[in-house]
Amino acid sequence: MIKVQSLSHDFEIGRKGNKTIIPMLRDISFEVKQGEIVTIVGRSGSGKSTLLNLISGFIHPKEGEILINNKNVTKLSETKFADFRIEHIGFIFQSFQLIPSMTAFQNVELPLILKGVNEADRKKTTEEILTTVGLIDYKDHYPGELSGGQQQRVSIARALIVNPPVILADEPTGSLDSETEQELLQFIKNLNMELGITFLIITHDQRVAEIGNRTIELRDGRIYSPELSTKQEVLL
Amino acid sequence: MKLKDQFLFVQQNMKKNRTRVFMTILATAMACAFLIVLASVGFGLHKSIIKETTEQRIVTQIDVHGKEEGDGAYRPLTEKDIEALENLDNVKAVVRRQALFQEGSYKIGEYGSWAQTYVTHIPSEIKAGFELSAGALPEKENEIIVGYDFANSLVSENAKEEDMYDEKGVLNEKYKYQGDLVGKELTFTAKQWIDGEEKKKDISVIVAGIGKKPTREWVMDQNVFISQETLKEIEAFTGTPRGMMNDPNSGAQQVTDTDNHTFEEVKVYARNLEAVEGVTEKLEEQNYASYSVVSELKQINMIFTIVKAGLILIGTIAILIASIGIYNTMTMAVTERAPDIGIMKAIGANPRTIKNIFLLESSYIGLIGALIGTVVSYVISFAVNFAIPMIIQSAFGEELPEGLMFSHIPFILPLICIIICYIVTILSGLRPAQRATKIDVLKAMRREI
Ligand SMILES: Nc1ncnc2c1ncn2[C@@H]1O[C@H](COP(=O)(O)OP(=O)(O)O)[C@@H](O)[C@H]1O
Ligand SMILES: [Mg+2]
Numbered sequence: 001m002i003k004v005q006s007l008s009h010d011f012e013i014g015r016k017g018n019k020t021i022i023p024m025l026r027d028i029s030f031e032v033k034q035g036e037i038v039t040i041v042g043r044s045g046s047g048k049s050t051l052l053n054l055i056s057g058f059i060h061p062k063e064g065e066i067l068i069n070n071k072n073v074t075k076l077s078e079t080k081f082a083d084f085r086i087e088h089i090g091f092i093f094q095s096f097q098l099i100p101s102m103t104a105f106q107n108v109e110l111p112l113i114l115k116g117v118n119e120a121d122r123k124k125t126t127e128e129i130l131t132t133v134g135l136i137d138y139k140d141h142y143p144g145e146l147s148g149g150q151q152q153r154v155s156i157a158r159a160l161i162v163n164p165p166v167i168l169a170d171e172p173t174g175s176l177d178s179e180t181e182q183e184l185l186q187f188i189k190n191l192n193m194e195l196g197i198t199f200l201i202i203t204h205d206q207r208v209a210e211i212g213n214r215t216i217e218l219r220d221g222r223i224y225s226p227e228l229s230t231k232q233e234v235l236l
Numbered sequence: 237m238k239l240k241d242q243f244l245f246v247q248q249n250m251k252k253n254r255t256r257v258f259m260t261i262l263a264t265a266m267a268c269a270f271l272i273v274l275a276s277v278g279f280g281l282h283k284s285i286i287k288e289t290t291e292q293r294i295v296t297q298i299d300v301h302g303k304e305e306g307d308g309a310y311r312p313l314t315e316k317d318i319e320a321l322e323n324l325d326n327v328k329a330v331v332r333r334q335a336l337f338q339e340g341s342y343k344i345g346e347y348g349s350w351a352q353t354y355v356t357h358i359p360s361e362i363k364a365g366f367e368l369s370a371g372a373l374p375e376k377e378n379e380i381i382v383g384y385d386f387a388n389s390l391v392s393e394n395a396k397e398e399d400m401y402d403e404k405g406v407l408n409e410k411y412k413y414q415g416d417l418v419g420k421e422l423t424f425t426a427k428q429w430i431d432g433e434e435k436k437k438d439i440s441v442i443v444a445g446i447g448k449k450p451t452r453e454w455v456m457d458q459n460v461f462i463s464q465e466t467l468k469e470i471e472a473f474t475g476t477p478r479g480m481m482n483d484p485n486s487g488a489q490q491v492t493d494t495d496n497h498t499f500e501e502v503k504v505y506a507r508n509l510e511a512v513e514g515v516t517e518k519l520e521e522q523n524y525a526s527y528s529v530v531s532e533l534k535q536i537n538m539i540f541t542i543v544k545a546g547l548i549l550i551g552t553i554a555i556l557i558a559s560i561g562i563y564n565t566m567t568m569a570v571t572e573r574a575p576d577i578g579i580m581k582a583i584g585a586n587p588r589t590i591k592n593i594f595l596l597e598s599s600y601i602g603l604i605g606a607l608i609g610t611v612v613s614y615v616i617s618f619a620v621n622f623a624i625p626m627i628i629q630s631a632f633g634e635e636l637p638e639g640l641m642f643s644h645i646p647f648i649l650p651l652i653c654i655i656i657c658y659i660v661t662i663l664s665g666l667r668p669a670q671r672a673t674k675i676d677v678l679k680a681m682r683r684e685i
Contacts, residue, residue, distance in 0.1 A: 058582070058677045079586055086584025097681055099576045101252065113241045114585050158583065 001166050001198045002032040002055065007064030009047075009054060024050050026221045028064070034165070037192050037199040039212030046218040048202045052170050055200070056089065057081040069165055086115055090159030090197075094171035096151045098143040098158075104150075105130065105139040108157045115162065129157045133187070149180035156187070166198040167191075173208055185211050237589045246597045249569065257601060260558075260565040264605025264661070265612060267558035268653050271551025272613035272645060273620070275652075278547045280621070280644035282540035287639060289529055289536065294365075296328070296512055298504040298528040300519060310525050312498035317524075321504055324518050326511035329363035331356070333501040336467065337480040340460055341425045342441075347390040347413040351382070351460045354501075355467050364505045371418035371445030377465035379444035380422070383457030386446070387417050417443045424466075428474040429482045437473040441466060552656055558605070559664040566598050566668035570675075571685070577672055578680020587673035594672050598665025599658060606657040610650040617643040 007028040013020045024047050032038045042048050053059045055066055057073060065074045069088050076084060091097075098107045105126055112122045130136045133153040135146075143151050152172065159167050172188070173181040189211055191197050201212065209215045217224040250257045302310030303317055313321075313332070321330045333354040340353035358366075358373060358381075369384055390413035391400075399408055424439045441462065450457050470479040504519070504526070506512045512530040519526040570577070577590055620643045625636045679685050 053678060056582075079588060082581065082584050082586045084584075085582075089584075091583060093582075093681065095681075097579045097582065099579055101248075101576070110580065111583050113245075114237050114580070114583070114589065116238050116241075118238075 001034045001036070001069060002200060003065075003067040004031070004051075004055070005029050005065045005067075007051075007054060007061050007066065009050060009059070009061050009063075011050075024221055025054075028223055030216055030223060032166075032198060032200055034198055035192070035196050036214065037188070037201065037212045039201045039203055039209040039215045040218060041203060041206065041209045041215055042218035042224075044204055047221050048204070048218055049170055051218070052168055052200070052202050056091070056168055057085065086111055086162060088164055088166065090162070090164040090167035092152070092155055092159055092167060092169035092172045094174040096143070096148075096155045096175070098151055098154055100143050103140050103142055104135060104146065104154045104157075107143070107154055108161055111158060111162045125161060129161050132160070133157045147180075148176050149183065152176060152180075152184060153187070156184075156191075160191070160197075164197070166200065169199065169201045171203055172201060173203070173205070181208070237586075237592075242589070242593050242596055245593055246600055249573070249593075249597060250600070253565075253569065253572075256565055256568070260561045260601050261605045261608065263558040263561045264555070264602055264657065265608035267551075267554040268606045268609025268657055269613040269616060270554045270609075271548065271653050271656070272610060272649055273616050273643060274551050275544055275547040275649055276613065276617050276643040276645045278540060278544040279646055279649060280617075280641040282536070282544070283644045284637075284639065284641045285536055285540075286533065288637070289532055293529050294505075295509050295529045296506045298506065298512060298516055298519065298526050300502045300504055301525040301527065304523040304525065306523075312500065313502050313524075314497050314499075318499070318502070320522070321502070321519075321524075324504075324515060326507045326515055328505045328507050329360045331360050331364045331366075331501075331503045331505065332499040334467070334478065334498075335500050336462070336470065337476075337478040338427060338474075341427075342390075342460065343423045343425065344390065344413070344417075344420055346393050348393060349386065349389040349391065349458070351386060351389065351458050353460045353462055355464055356461050358461075364503070367448040368445040369448040370416075371443065374444040374461075374463060376442070376444075377463050378439075378441050379463065380441045380466070381445045381447060381461040382417065382443055383447045383459040384449045385456040385458045386460065387413055389458045417446060419443065424462075424470075426470045426473050426479060427481065428476070428479075437470075439466065439469055548652060548656075551653070552660075555653075555657055555660050559660045562598055562601055562661050563664040563668065565601070566594060566665050567671070569597065570594065570668045570672045573672075574675050574680050574685040575683055577675050578677050578685070581675065582677045582681060591669045591673045594669035595662060595665050598661050598669070602657045602661025602665075603654065605661075606650075606654040609657075610653065613650075614645060617645050 007025060009025040011022045011024055013022060028051065030038075040048050040051065050059070054061050055068070057076065061074065065072060067073070068084075071084070071088075073081060073084060098104075099110070102110070108129055109122050109126045112125060117125075127136060127139070130139050133156055135150060135153055135157065138146060138150060141150075143154070146154065152175070169188075173184055176184060185208065188199060188201075192199055199212075201208070203209055300313060300317075300321065302312055304310050318330055318332055321327060333356045336353035336355070340351045342349050342351060362373075368381070371381075374381060388407070391407065392411040392413075395408070395411040400411060401407060420443050422441050422443060424441050426437045426439060428435055428437075447457055447459075467478070471477060474480065476482065504515060506515045509530070512528050516526055516528050516531055577585075580590065581587070621641055624642050625640065628634065628636060675685060
């Protein structure tokens with residue numbers, strides 16, 4: 001589903017003439033198979049978000065290749081990547097990233113609007129998804145009128161609505177209390193089992209990492225124990 | 237993303253910033269109204285002047301003053317010229333008149349009048365549209381035709397200075413000639429200075445017919461048409477061509493080259509308005525000096541085209557100034573919505589869609605502004621046309637020509653304004669829209685913009 005090959009990335013800091021290159025990721029290769037939940041762990045600042053942003057196409061790698069759903073997305077133009085994103089990738093962010101001036105319903109509906117789905121179909125699908133995440137009663141609430149857990153479920157609904165084969169999540173429980181966190185993790189697990197959606201989840205929290213079939217650890221910009229690293233080994 | 241959804245998006249966005257959007261639309265509307273009203277003065281005056289020009293004259297009429305024969309001087313037209321003119325394509329009639337070179341004094345009983353007297357070619361006059369309101373065409377040598385208003389010019393010789401005219405300058409009823417003129421005998425008095433003395437000769441003429449009422453109310457037709465024979469009789473008495481009067485002091489006869497084979501007044505009538513230009517060109521080719529409404533209209537049109545273009549240009553500057561407002565509004569809208577745009581881009585909004593939404597918003601502002609401006613300018617135009625004549629009248633006590641239009645908004649003017657406004661708003665919205673597409677997803681999501 002996701003294949004990362006020899007990916008390297010540096011950050012450039014400073015202006016011309018006074019540039020500093022900060023090496024970030026070095027020679028990252030791994031694969032996420034269809035139907036898997038893979039978690040990426042590592043200390044804060046280890047480059048987890050950077051890796052996910054590269055896969056999402058928000059930044060472009062210096063070296064290496066990324067394949068999603070067998071499509072090489074490394075060289076896609078911004079426009080092409082946008083079109084690809086809306087069809088194939090769902091996103092869940094730590095800070096939810098809901099549009100505050102839109103209701104829960106409108107936020108969830110947004111990807112369908114962008115895809116050009118007609119209004120009647122949009123309404124039906126959106127209501128179905130809101131029912132799935134248990135928020136149909138809150139559909140006319142604005143993000144500011146929802147709790148953190150509810151907001152994150154709205155954002156999950158928004159990620160789910162286009163039926164993406166894969167969902168990328170950057171610290172999805174980072175803004176939630178532990179009880180809500182457990183609810184959400186359970187919900188992700190159910191989605192994975194019932195709908196076969198592939199998840200790539202980033203976390204710095206071992207308990208969150210536990211829901212993964214596999215865990216990849218980043219250290220100093222490299223995969224600490226690549227491919228072979230299983231859940232058990234990390235726990236040991 | 238469907239256009240309809242983009243449109244709903246834009247409307248929602250505009251609602252969020254109602255005041256700012258309203259002010260921008262207001263500025264655009266004012267600029268558009270300014271452009272339209274300004275240019276409408278050019279259009280209005282142009283229309284009024286065209287109306288004046290075409291109403292005062294018969295539009296198919298071409299005056300031919302003379303012919304140039306290579307020496308730069310114009311000579312009067314002769315029978316030969318008339319024949320040539322009549323043979324031109326699209327010429328309906330060539331009216332030619334020879335004027336009597338003295339004031340025609342006419343009398344019937346106690347009533348008398350002075351009238352411009354002509355010898356004319358009646359068949360051509362009729363072809364050109366001359367009609368009688370009473371009587372018949374002359375058959376005998378001493379028969380004449382008088383203009384429709386000739387009767388009104390007859391004044392009783394008993395008229396006294398003090399009550400001859402009322403305060404409006406209208407002749408007192410009791411001094412007016414009341415009877416019918418057709419078939420009546422008039423006395424024409426020819427005059428000449430002979431040996432320092434003024435001699436007179438009465439010639440009797442009979443009114444055969446009266447011309448039709450001129451189509452324009454303010455035109456007076458008091459002319460008299462006499463026959464060639466009557467003219468000869470007058471010439472026999474005066475001893476000069478066309479009854480020209482000698483200088484009372486010299487006594488001697490003046491020699492002039494005027495004879496009975498030239499015409500002072502020659503008017504060519506084209507078959508229709510479209511043919512006028514062609515006939516005028518032919519006349520020019522053949523070295524005739526001519527003048528027609530069409531040639532005058534051509535000049536008027538050219539001047540006013542320049543004037544109108546200038547006014548529209550000035551108005552466009554106003555729209556350009558208003559476009560700064562649109563640029564500002566759009567830039568602020570992009571900045572304010574940067575986090576939302578970032579989120580939309582993250583979940584897969586196409587940069588082109590985002591650009592379109594902002595362009596749609598700026599052109600929406602521009603179009604609404606232009607439409608409001610158009611409506612307002614119609615109101616202003618109406619008010620101007622209503623108020624300015626009143627103001628001028630009360631300030632200067634002068635009556636303006638009827639139907640004078642200060643401001644006229646033809647359909648094309650709002651159209652021009654809307655097109656200009658649309659182009660300008662698209663241009664001013666382009667940069668902000670471009671900026672929106674360049675928003676960095678990660679920065680926007682971290683609320684760094
Ligand atoms: N655009 C950038 N320019 C320069 N340095 C960056 C940029 N983005 C992230 N970094 C740096 O890269 C490091 C890794 O960041 P990140 O990938 O967010 O780590 P993690 O998500 O694992 O905490 C951090 O030290 C951060 O300061
Ligand atoms: Mg991070």
